[in-house]
Amino acid sequence: MKKVLINYTSNQKQGYIAGGLFNEADVKQRLYEGEQLKNTDIEFYNPIEAPCNDKSKLPTADDIFTMDTEKILKSDVIVADISTKDEGVMAELGIAWACNYIHQLAEEGYTLEDILKYIPKKEIKAHLSDIRKTTSNQYENNYIPWGFNQYVIGMIENNDGKIYDSFNKVIEDISNNK
Template identity: 40%
Template structure:
């Protein structure tokens, strides 16, 4: 099974998270072929980064060649949103995770404390599933 893993990766915590998710996926699935952008060779040396066009082409091709795409939409990172749009256009199976702890309790207050963009949420629900933790991502992926 070919899996694409997308999430913000522009600070130390995000990089650490993406690496941990890659490790968790490989531990849970021995036969997985994982494309995790942060693990790509060009991300090892920040002084020799490829052009934006090369990054787009490589990631676009990886989405196209994947069976399932996992998206961390917690922070609605612009790059992740483009990858999500590509996955929808390519008809991929989608698992989106929003781990913001306010999401499940937002409507318990007179003024909700958190909300997702409803266009993005609608796209996810129309073409895949939304979960609330990476453990749930793994459970969903086992269904495939």
């Protein structure tokens, strides 16, 4: 797992373009948004143009999550297309919300010690019980069963979360780790 880096700064305001990237219409819209946003005083990161999202290079979930999250964390502005209900966009917005909430608590006078005390670190246990997983490698072209958003998978794994094949496996793990 790569570590998400936040130890760099820029004098220019930073932005992030969040939106689905899974079909031709999504790609054209993201490229259009990127072109239009170049006319602002904000330097926008557009995931569709990032090397970590070049599918011909077979990026891992960790590659995608790490690079995109670094850019989300450093952004002052998030422009999000929520019309397609893309789960990666929803995860990106969740990260932005958590950042803003931490800022809100600090502005209210909470110390880092308070925040860490009252908001515990989360143990993430997700389950992904899809019968298509076991045979998906036997299909080709348009017959490959649909997959899962790699940004979300990367986010779960980056937080030392685990993804189980069923809810029963989650219960089993929780029961064994009492």
